[in-house]
Amino acid sequence: MSRVLRSAQRAFGLVELLIALTLGLVLVLGVVQVFVASKQTFVVQRTAAGLNEDARYVISRLSRELRMVNMFGCVDLNRLPASIRGSVPVAFDNSIAYTTSAGTGILKLISAVPNHDSFIAQQSRSPGDYGAKWLIATNCRDTDDLRISAGGPIVVRPGDIVIPLRQLEYRFSRNAIQLRSNDAGNFQTLIDNVADLEVRFGLAASTADAEVSGSYVSAVAVADAARIRSVNLQWLLSDNPSAPDSGSVKAQEFRQVVAIRNRID
Structure with missing residues (x-):
C-alpha cells in the first residue's frame, strides 16, 4: 500500500500538465516574437543600407563625370582660328543640359575620358579606341594643327x-536612373527605387565670372550654357517609389552640389 501512495505522489495531475503546456506555449510565442522582430529590423536596416549604397554609387559617378564637363585639356575653343573653329562639333557649345518630358528627365553631358597616352611615333587613333564619340589631338602649341575626329581615325604625331x-545620357524614367553612352544602344539601368530627381544649375553673371550668381535654375537656354x-542634384529614394510615404523605411533624401571643372571659388 505504501508503494502505491508514493507512486501517486510522484505523478503529474491534469491541471499541472495544462499549466506546464501553457507556460511552454507562452515561452515559444515569446521566442517567435523576438525572432520576427529581429528579422523585420534586419530587413529594414538592409533596405535602408541598400538605398544609401545606390545613392552613393550614382552620386559618386555623376560627380566625377560632371567635373570633366568642358574639359578640353590645353585647348581653348574660344581662341581657335576660324579655319579650325568650323570643324568643332556644334554639340560642344552645349555640353551639359537637362530636359524633361512626360515625366522623364534626361541629363546630357559631354565629358572627357581621362587618359595618359604618350606618343613617340606617328600613328592613328579613333574615338572608339577610348570608348568616346569624339577625339581631339593637339600638341598644345600650334592651334592651326588641331585635329578633331567624330568617328574616323586621325593622325597623332610624336608629342601630341x-x-x-564621350556623350553620356542619364535618364530618370519609371523610378530608375538609366545610362546610355554616345547615342548608341539602349539605356541600361544603374539603380532602381528613385522616387524623384531634381537637377538645377548655378549660373555665373557672365562667361567671365567664376562664381555662381543668384539662385539655381532648372532650365538653361543654349545661349547661357x-x-x-x-x-545641384537632389534625389529621393524609397523602397516604394510610387508612394514614398508608404514604404517599409523612411524615404531617403540626398543632395550633392558639383562644381563644373571645380570653377567655384
Missing part, C-alpha cells in the same frame, strides 16, 4: 596629346 570626349558653374 589626345582628348577623348557657357555660364553654368555648378550642378
